[in-house]
Amino acid sequence: GAVVSQHPSWVICKSGTSVKIECRSLDFQATTMFWYRQFPKQSLMLMATSNEGSKATYEQGVEKDKFLINHASLTLSTLTVTSAHPEDSSFYICSARTSGGGEQYFGPGTRLTVT
């Protein structure tokens, strides 16, 4: 149980375009989902927290107009990187948490390369 999937696992896009990453909880309902980015050999950096049906809460320094998050259902959250630039190239990971649970279950991650 507690499986989280992400799609795509790897994406290359051109500078100035937008890319959407999906995060799904496959066998449980996720009231809260989180989006992280991770640079090589570094720990996870929380970007935003999203609760189903409400606006995401962004961490300080994360541009909400650039990283659009939608949590439309209890099993799906999306992250859209708008007008991507090479510095947005990174490993993006989502996680999901059930109502009342403290632990988070992570997806396999999406590697974004912006050329």
Place this chain on the structure above:
Amino acid sequence: QKEVEQDPGPLSVPEGAIVSLNCTYSNSAFQYFMWYRQYSRKGPELLMYTYSSGNKEDGRFTAQVDKSSKYISLFIRDSQPSDSATYLCAMGSGGYNKLIFGAGTRLAVHP
């Protein structure tokens, strides 16, 4: 001072050794304590979850939480080359949604 301190390693041990990984923290409000394992270019995998103080055992893994010392540990018995990964501690409190992660310790188990 960071809220969660974790030695990044790398830690190199021979196969079969007992591995001890640790984190210290400063926020006494933390109630949830977790250990994640992350292989290169993969998402973190939840290994152990402990609420409040105490010990928890699952196969070759034992997690310990000492809230009085603000110190948590993960022990791996009979370590295997497949245990080679980065181990992240994480913790949170009931009043917050987000987890605070340690920097991660890179472990290499050599045959």
